[in-house]
Amino acid sequence: MAKQYYIKRDPSAIGSDIEWAAINGKEFYQLLTSPAGKGRYFIDMDEFMIEATEAEYKDWRKEKDHSDYLQAQESQVQLLPLCGGENGSQGDLIPDMAASTEEQAMASILRKALKEALNALDGESYAIIDALILAQDRKSERDLASEFGLSQNAVHKRKNKILKTLKLLVVKGEKSSQ
Missing domain, CATH: 1.10.10.10 (Winged helix-like DNA-binding domain superfamily/Winged helix DNA-binding domain)
Structure with a gap:
């Protein structure tokens, strides 16, 4: 199954005003590399990628980094x-x-x-x-x-x-x- 990408039609929209648009991987890459993609944040949820606010992204990134760190520590446990x-x-x-x-x-x-x-x-x-x-x-x-x-x-x-x-x-x- 191909990864799905969801972006906000209006990047400044919040709460119930958000309208989502589904795009493909090529369109997502073009968005990221264009000036319109600057300052936009996305959370990778394995099967899909969704746009988020900067605060939501930072919270997700902090939790993901912590989880990755714990997994790395577990793999380094030595007898x-x-x-x-x-x-x-x-x-x-x-x-x-x-x-x-x-x-x-x-x-x-x-x-x-x-x-x-x-x-x-x-x-x-x-x-x-x-x-x-x-x-x-x-x-x-x-x-x-x-x-x-x-x-x-x-x-x-x-x-x-x-x-x-x-x-x-x-x-x-x-x-x-x-």
Whole structure:
């Protein structure tokens, strides 16, 4: 469907005195590039373009610019890694834009403490936690057990022991950061 263009027959008319004229795209372009188009404002409503007062146009433009800005910000939201560095990706978090400063500070302390706790693990413990919990392509305890040459029960016990250790290290790291 072609875009429709509506102009005021009398550009100075207001309210119920306005008479609308429908024109095609070529006529609209000619109007815009002619002296008669100078000082006239139009609002683009996707399927049609309509003439407006300067105040109406400015209000529409302000709202449109704000909407475009918000869409651009949404498209720029990035996933922040929970922990980075040598050990690879340990999961991603989406930032909570509505969180209070206090909540953000606490979350930052927790992330720092968790990162330090993960870095404090020995290589095998880290590999187990990474494979079972942190990796994007997580493995089952059974798969990991066959990979490590252990029983599934042994991997399960080891995982629980590592998680308890991590919890203690995070609490300790959190207290030292405050």
